[in-house]
Amino acid sequence: MAIIIVNRKTGIALDLETLTSHLPHIAGPAQCMQIDIGELRQLKLHSTDQVLLAFGYGTSASDGVSAENTLREALSLCQKQGATAALCTGMIDRDTLIAAGEDAPYCRSGDSQLIHRLADDLRLRVCDLENYSHAAFLANLPDAFDASAISAFLGSWIDRRLLPQDDCPYHYGASFYPELWADSVNESDMDRVAAIGMTTVRLGEFFWDKLEPADGEYHMEYLDALLNSLEKRGIDAIVGIPTPTPPRWMTRDHDTNIVLDDGRIEGHGSRQHCCTKNPFFRRKAFELTARVAQTADRHRNVKAIQIDNEFKARLCFCDTCRALWPQWLKEHYGTVDAMNEAWGTSIWSERYDDFDSVVLPGRTPFRHNSALDNAFHRFCEDEANDFASGEAQIIVACTSIPVTHNTSMGFDMRNFDLFNQLDFVSFDTYIPQDMYWAYTLNLDRWRNLLPRDDFMLMETSASHAGHIGNYVSPHPAGYVPQEAFLAYASGAKAFMYWLLRAQAYGVEQPHSAVLTQNGEPDLGYADVLETAHMLKRYEPMLAGSRPIRSTVALMYSDDAKRYYDIDNGGIYNYRSLITDFYRMLLGHGISVEVIPENALLDSFECVLVPFVRHVGDDLRARLHAFADRGGTLILGPMTADRTGELTWPHDGDALDGIGSWLGLTDVVAFLANDSGAKVEVRTEQGNDRFTGMVTMFKVKDGTHAYPTDCDVADGRTILASRGTVSYVGGLPADPEHSPFWDDLIERLVKPHEPDRDLIRICAGLVKYRRSTPSADQLWLANMTDSPLPFTLMRDASDERGTIWNRGEHTLDGFSRIVLTM
Helix, strand or coil: CEEEEECCCCCCCCCHHHHHHCCCCCCCCCEEEEECHHHHHHCCCCCCCEEEEECCCCCCHHHHHHHHHHHHHHHHHHHHCCCEEEEECCCCCHHHHHHHCCCCCCCCCHHHHHHHHHHHHHCCCEECHHHHHHHHHHHCCCCCCCHHHHHHHHHHHHHHHHCCCCCCCCEEEEECCHHHCCHHHHHHHHHHHHHHCCCEEEECCCCHHHHCCECCECCCHHHHHHHHHHHHCCCEEEEEECCCCCCHHHHHHCCCECECCCCCECCCCCCCCECCCCHHHHHHHHHHHHHHHHHHCCCCCEEEEEECCCCCCCCCCCHHHHHHHHHHHHHHHCCHHHHHHHHCCCHHHCCCCCHHHCCCCCCCCCCCCHHHHHHHHHHHHHHHHHHHHHHHHHHHHHCCCCEECEECCCCCCCHHHHHCCCCCEEEECCCCHHHHHHHHHHHHHHCCCCCCCCEEEEEECCCCCEECCEECCCCCCCCHHHHHHHHHHHCEEEEEECCCECCCCCCCCCCCCCECCCCCECCCHHHHHHHHHHHHHHHHHHHCCEEECCCEEEECCHHHHHHHHHCCCCCCCHHHHHHHHHHHHHHCCCCCEEECCCCCCCCCCEEEECCCCCCCHHHHHHHHHHHHCCCEEEECCCCCCCCCCCCCCCCCCCCCCHHHHHCEEEEEEEEECCCCCCEEEEECCEEEEEEEEEEEEEECCCCEECCEECCCCCCCECEEEECCEEEECCEECCHHHCHHHHHHHHHHHHHHCCCCCCEEECCCEEEEEEECCCCEEEEEEECCCCCEEEEECCCEECCCCCEECCEEEEECCCCEEEEEC
16 A cells, blocks of 8 residues: 655655554555655555645635646546545645734635635535645644644545544444533433443533633643543544634634624624634634644544534624625636626626625615525635634544534535534434424435445434424434434434433424433333343344445535525525425335535436436436446436526526436426426326426427426426436426326335335335345334335244244334344
């Protein structure tokens, strides 16, 4: 194996011996070298080689095309020879940072924006040295800019992100908030954790005030003592970086709080009320991150560090954001003319003469240009991810403990960019039992975000969620073990409750816990105990098998979520759209991988791409290649109906390259209804009515159009197919009882269901497939309280050795089984 760092010889002179010494997961001897791009062209690469393309120097948005071409050429060289490639942003010189001062806000350079965009498009890892420079400077990490420190950081990063990791143990536990209770209560609760059969607690995400009660006055012994107490009991810990809840001294003495578009300031007393772009907040957050990471590094029972809590790309209009906004625009677009053209600012006299004059999308008599709104949302997403990246780089520099974050499908983040700087994915979800499909959607989404199999469910309720503004009914008894069973079966390495002891103060007192505020068993306690027993019973089976992915994929897009936040016609919510679409597939007994836009499609037979409003060049190329090899591709509704700037395509193809590919012409989009704009598709079972936003079109020769009746768009169809590719222009009024959708799924999707020769299941049953060296396993759960039928296509045996013959069977309500074939 060779570790190859590709950058200019005039760049950093690395200490290659130090770099190699920080690669504990490397298998066998390794050669480490630092070369330039010319030498890479001459080098013979091997499949075990790891190539870090450190091109973060001397480019800008204005000459980004040539830089991008150079990067793509180098990536192609690696791909053709089977080597693993990653990208790397460039260091910021320490003298440059000193000259700017610690109060200067940070904005990604044009180099960094280019590299992160390429990584996002091509599913590549990024070593963010630019952010490491800024974060290490603010955190005042000693010697962070020395060649040996940079080399150690690079070695640790390569080891974490490019080399195979040790198997992660299975965790079961709850969030623990010792800052709320007396020491005697905490000691008792830690004893209860062990007695229940839990292995892990999660702590620290909100107790900044305990660690730094006054500016610069650190009390890390508080965290040390807690970790020691847990370790004595054999309890593992996931330690949070408590940056969501800055202490009062910060918000009182410094202007760090988020400013809303109407000028109101978000006050102290909740969480995430400070702007993460604010230089003072960022400096204090990074200083705290370093101290928490260094403290955690002294404790063997710390298994992961969680940065912040449930990041959201908050829209902020503070002075820092106003200063950073034109910088970001310049780095992103290069020239104001390019920005004006991309946004179409000739409309309504919106044209800008320079970046400093570009408004933030605050209050206005009507709506802002959709492109301006989209750019500002993207700016806020980038800045949130930059803050996360800064915390992550500090942790990598301070410890080898894996780093993660607890995200959620409800928040606006570019999640691949976020987790590209972390070691594994974690998520939170609070789904009621009568929407169980939304729970498994989370499993299928988050296990596919990164190439790594490991992921964790960091928060869910033992019975019900809730806060003082929203009371929620409890889960039925017996449901929570079903959730845990499916989580572990799908590949999750943790199932964690929020929270251990219910809160007596604050906002979330109505939220269920393992224990009540008085330390008595809460509503879900029996299910908590049952889940502990279940994990103990199934853990050997989990350890001896691995999850097998479906060959059917549904594409999920964080960019589409942002687009629908802005352009939704007052009727659409992206999360609801994708959840309902997923539910239709799951209800037909189809296992589905929910994949990001940059996912490789080689392992799939059928891919569905609904609601992905912009299809970029790299994604379009992958879709073409997938179809060329015979894959079944279903596009739409509303796919490719916008550009990346959230404008309407207008260069001769209203579906932005998809229409010309499939031979679709005369494209129109409008809101269908039951009166004059009625749209119906003719099926053998009768006409099927479509409502909502529909896209209709005529077709060229070679494209098959399905019979559609619509007076306002006469002569057009709503469904067309060419070869193995179909475009669906809308949603049936009642998708659950739609002969159109039933026919489409039965004909185009179900033949690719990977387990069709093993089992047939109905709505209410969910399965995950795992494999051992000698057999396949089906982990099957009934997510309802009623018995449900299933059909085995071959004989199987369960975990107790009982034989289940081929044929019809029934699985009782809230029961589960592992069938081996």
